[in-house]
Amino acid sequence: MANKITKLFNIKYPIVQAGMVWNSGWRLASAASNSGILGLIGAGSMYPEVLREHIQKCKKATDKPFGVNVPMLYPNIQEIMDIIVDEGVKIVFTSAGNPKTWTSWLQERGIIVVHVVSSVKFALKAQEAGVDAVVAEGFEAGGHNGRDETTTLTLIPIVKEQLKIPLIAAGGIATGRAMLATMILGADGVQVGSRFVASAESSANQAFKQVVVDAKEGDTQLTLKELAPVRLIKNKFYQDVQELYAKAASVDELKALLGRGRAKKGMFEGDLVEGELEIGQVAALIHDIKPVAEIVDDIMKEFEEAKKQVANL
Incomplete structure (x- = not known):
């Protein structure tokens, strides 16, 4: 399935595994990348040297592209960025900050930059800053939420109307049907978070995973x-x-x-x-804890089935 997102990241399916704090370590990221999607290590819950360790282990566990999600509100951000460059990471998702601060610096070092936003205003600011793609995340999401409480169903077409660069939808997406729906609305791909919390490879505590399944x-x-x-x-x-x-x-x-x-x-x-x-x-749609490969397979099978159903409407 080739499109703007698969070509940008050199992946099989236009799906990004979100880089979530305390959930997205090297095991989850490498399993995601090995499944044909883009895996992300969540740097937001890692000290710099811990991040370095996770990047190194991820490189050993997969030969596929993976990236790092970096919330920009942390005081040791320069050290984190230096480690990302030192370790040869080629994709960075930034969030919780001004994309102008790091986009050019990272791109000058050969790194693809994606910024996470919750509104068309910040999507346009990210585009102006020169990012390679934007993740627009709706109010349904667990993190990176906007104060305006704009839902994904509303946010994606509003952003798509004005954005010229690739658009990744996030917030409330855990199934192939939701993936298709957001792509019909204008997204070029999706970012999935909560579904991967309840995966075998997530670094979340088993008790928390069960709470998600029971929600x-x-x-x-x-x-x-x-x-x-x-x-x-x-x-x-x-x-x-x-x-x-x-x-x-x-x-x-x-x-x-x-x-x-x-x-x-x-x-x-x-x-x-x-x-x-x-x-x-x-989370109310998540009923089991599965390996990442099975989750990706489920999403893509449902996506293809839903496309056929839509064609017959």
Whole structure:
């Protein structure tokens, strides 16, 4: 299946495995790449030398293209970028920051740059900054959420209307039907996150994976907009956040509750009570934990079947 995205990344299918904090280590990224899609290591939960180790292990585990997702709000960003260049990574997805800061620097070193956005305004800023492609992520997603709560169904055609570079859809995509739907709306490919959390190769704690599988409609909620909007499973920590909101808490009070390591505690260590459990709305459609290769196969089979059904409408 050749198109703009498969050609840009030199992959078989126009699917990107999202680089999620505490979920996307070298095992997930290499398994994704070996399955014909683009695997991403999530640098957001890694110290620089830990990232280096994951990149090196990923290179040994796959001879296919893979990349690194880098949230740009971290203080050691220069060290992270230097490691990416040193280790010969050729694809970087940036998020949570100004794409002008790093795009040219990375491209001058032979690296393809993709930026994650949540609105047409920021998609156009990313295009102006010279990125090679944009990921537009709707309100349904677990992370990288926008404060405007624009859904994927609405966001993709709005962005497509004005964007000239390749567009990757994200947010609420875990099936072949959703992949086809967003591509009909104008996307050139998709980024899938939550479905790969519930994979055998994800670095998420098994207890968190099971919570994702057990999630039903309405079990998640977008919150913490004053800090960085995320969609959370409604556990005790989430309820504590809501109680602070009910008291008209300040940003400092929210930061104090969040503290340090809350996401690690929940998703990586499996504290389902006090941990931050980030996942997309589409968790309600995820019913099992499978190897990445099977997930990709399921998505592509459903995608092809859905194309035939659409043709017969």
